[in-house]
Amino acid sequence: MTSSQPLALPGYAHVYSGKVRDLYAPLDDSGAPRADQLLLVASDRMSAYDFVLDTPIPDKGKVLTQLSLWWFERLTDLVPNHVVSTDVPAAVEGRAVLVRRLEMLPVECVARAYLTGGGLVEYRADGHVSGVALPEGLLDGSRLPEPVFTPSTKAPVGEHDQPMPYADVEAAVGASLADRVRGLTTAILARGNEIAAERGILIADTKVEFGLDGDDVVLADEVLTPDSSRFWPADLWEPGHAQPSYDKQYVRDWLTSPASGWDRSSGEAPPDLPADVVEQTRAKYVEAYERLTGRTFS
Template identity: 80%
Template sequence: MADAPTPSSDASAPSGAVPAGPAAPVLDGYAHVYSGKVRDLYAPLDDAGAPRDDLLLLVASDRISAFDFVLDTPVPDKGEVLTRMSLWWFEQLADLVPNHVVSTDVPDAVRGRAVLVRRLEMLPVECVARAYLTGGGLREYRADGTVSGLTLPEGLTDGSRFPEPLFTPSTKAPEGQHDEPMSYAEVEAAVGPSLAARARDLTTRILARGNEIAQARGIIVADTKVEFGVEADELVLADEVLTPDSSRFWPADQWEPGHPQPSFDKEFVREWLLSRASGWDKASGEAPPSLPDDVLERTRAKYVEAYERLTGETFRPRGADR
């Protein structure tokens, strides 16, 4: 989803990757492999001091991105909220699909916001599912009556609910470029009919299960993007899942089709950047301004509220125990 809250494809480092993006912390016993928009990847060192090729340390920073820019003001505790929420969701989805998590025993410097994971060959497709019409899907529907080439009934509006989640995949564009919608035939051509069918089935089932659980807790998951790795010809759920960075979260009691919905995700940041208050012109090509303290605080509060509503747990940063 080029316009939806989506993370970088950080679950496995790109072939030949070199450090990129913001500086990552130095961790004893680990070699820095790659930095995406919001995540840093490390390989644990073996007894000879060489990076292992079977495991990665996936560290979620507090960085936040919008409109293909990494903002220079991090959101406090964001990385820990997303990590803990993903771990919670991995447990809820364990009967549907295996995941990449090996251990949460990580260095103290990144405790609470990092996991040790299996290193996987990542599926070269952004697996997106939509349960409601909004964002880029809505723009395509208004122009052509379709979403990712799927013809939809007339009369739908912003926030309309689909009878069943739609699989609306997209390309994995290089960082700084926009993903583009893919047809299902293009997915089959990219990964083969068998993997394409399994990816479609799992992506839509993950969103359906997510809504079954989330709506009982007052949250609608309008759409989501998931990442799959391939291991022994089986799909493995990787990266993060059903978080405010990879999904649109709406308050269920405020859902009202016909206009944009209030959200628990980083759409709030986008709205501020596009407002007069920011003084930023998206078309200028210049980097967005720093987020003011009140926007940072409200953004953090939205992430924390989503975590607490979903899990039923009170969020207390584990990093504060260090």
């Protein structure tokens, strides 16, 4: 399935549409796209199992954008971010930021503090996740001794990211830069959990993206959101089974339930989400935002 048509934004040229975000280049005085900045617009599109679903989640783009901005402020001592300004066109207000154009690294930087999802599948096969050996006897939801860097490939829309051994990251970006992003990724997750724990949330894992501005490593895209991370209510955490969550796992679970009638292995597109699933998903995203930030979402 493909992304919806991009907006026509006066003063901006559409550059690219991903699963969830649309990129536009500001036009200079001559009408040419600027080479140093991009307008990053978060849509209400929902992706799951490598499909972009036909059913949007209202306000999702605003939640992702506002929560990322909140986290960027709390991570500035660890790593600079790409934000230039939140002064954006009215048509995308609240869900867009003007950012530095970066040379993006060809790696999905993933860190895990708890074992679940694709990491659990790998672990059950051979006791490793992305080539990292883990202790024996771990269960679905087990806390790891320390956050582990488990990178993956950056697949095009419609294809699946694949686990990436650390040696492949070194081959792709060089040993020094690989070590830098590994340290940053695990530090971001550790910092996130320090802050989230005070608000009754566990961050099981997260995916971040980095780019280069000259020699500087810069945090880009989004950070510690319900799309890029698994958020669990701390008071309900119980290893041994899937955990309740404040993220898009709710949509994944419905899609793979008998209620959806969808066979994930069929290759066919998932069905539309029913109204109650849309409403509950929006509520989970908003609750994650409000619990973490202490702010009322409006």
